[in-house]
Amino acid sequence: MAAGDSRPPVEDWATDYDIFDPAYCSDPGPIWADLRARCPIAHTERWGGSWLPTRYDDVAEMARLVPALSNQLPIVVPPVPFHDPETGEVLRTRPHIPPISSDPPFHGPARRLILPAFAPPAVAAHEPFTRELAHRLIDGFAGKGGCDGAVEYAQQIPPRVIAHLLGVDEDRADDFIAWVRGILEFGATDPELRMATAQKIFAFWGEEVRKRRAQPRDDFISVIMEGDLDGEPVDDDHAVATCNLLLIAGIDTTWSSIGSALWHLATHPADRRRLVAEPALLPTAVEELLRVYSPVTMGRLATEDVTVNGVTVPAGDRVLMNFPSANRDPAHFPDPDTVVIDREHNRHVAFGVGIHRCAGSNLARMEMQVALSVFLGRIPEFHLDDNVPVTWAGGQVRGPRTLPLTFSPAP
């Protein structure tokens, strides 16, 4: 954590929480349980100030208060400006990644533009690539008897699937990984890095969009460029912003989910063996792993005073949509901190609720199911390597970043 060393420790999570605190990143469950019981909507002045609901009903209610709780600031740390690369002029002062950063009425057309690419039939078309990719990655470490499940597996799948879907070279995956971490992980607490990374990303997508304006291709970028926004043509600026959305929303989120699932299966052998013996449970297990290890906490900005559960969030304040804590609320999930891989009743909100439901949720599910199914098929017995520590990223996207696994060398 770049700025972590100089911050005073948290003494009261209800009035001074810190989503980048190492304790919050590695195991936020006990912190949420404490807050849910005594101060269900917490507040902090840290990182520009924000409110943190922890109960399912409060989070769900707030997620639907659109646009009173606006999406124009989905990242909770103070925004950085975006400059014209040639003149240095400030072009934007807030993130522009529609429809995540959009409110109605623009939100609807921006969302309809991308939804067909993420509906079940469109997602199914990417499954063979994802399966082949998972096998290819495992080929790289199966014979070694160990791997970093985060770096060598979980982290490698979403950037390649997104590259494949968008229609850019899979070899860009390492850049995508660096860029998304430069915005959401290391960049969250390092505004200079975040600003520089945003410039790189926009330059890259600008070039890809210009190439397709000259010569359309059979890929997602061309399809959205030929689409429309309620009858209006999609200009290059919107196409670039949409590509940026897929990069920001579709990579570290899903790799965090795959990584957390592998961590769980490495540390809970009974669950792992049951999934190996009963692969038909996998879809249900994936929903349960998404519930307990929900990676994403989205930011909102109050555009008017909003009162929920007796707490008034004043206009201008920010709110963290704490979907991960909602999913551990005992009022909705019996034994909420325990993974029950055949849990039948599971209205989890890992992908949010309301009009901003994650547009890529079907893609994320497919990637998780394929990643876990192929891994368990090739390497059914694996454990944490106790000699190397597991590290977790937190903030608004939580998941393991180092996940040392050992297993018997496999073919």
Add this chain to the structure above:
Amino acid sequence: MKVRVDPDRCQGHNRCYSLAPELFDVDDYGYATAAGDGVVPPELEAKAKLAAANCPEFAVIIEDGG
């Protein structure tokens, strides 16, 4: 038993469609509707209840009797 999807609540999570594809259709945008007339055959009643119990929007509605 009949099942229906409240179009004002559905946000296209596809939880119902993935749990009970026999009972639901999804459109090009991923929004769900009940398949056919929504009548649930007795052997699929458990699946219908499961779909309702997994909808984060409380959009899947079961109507008993009739």
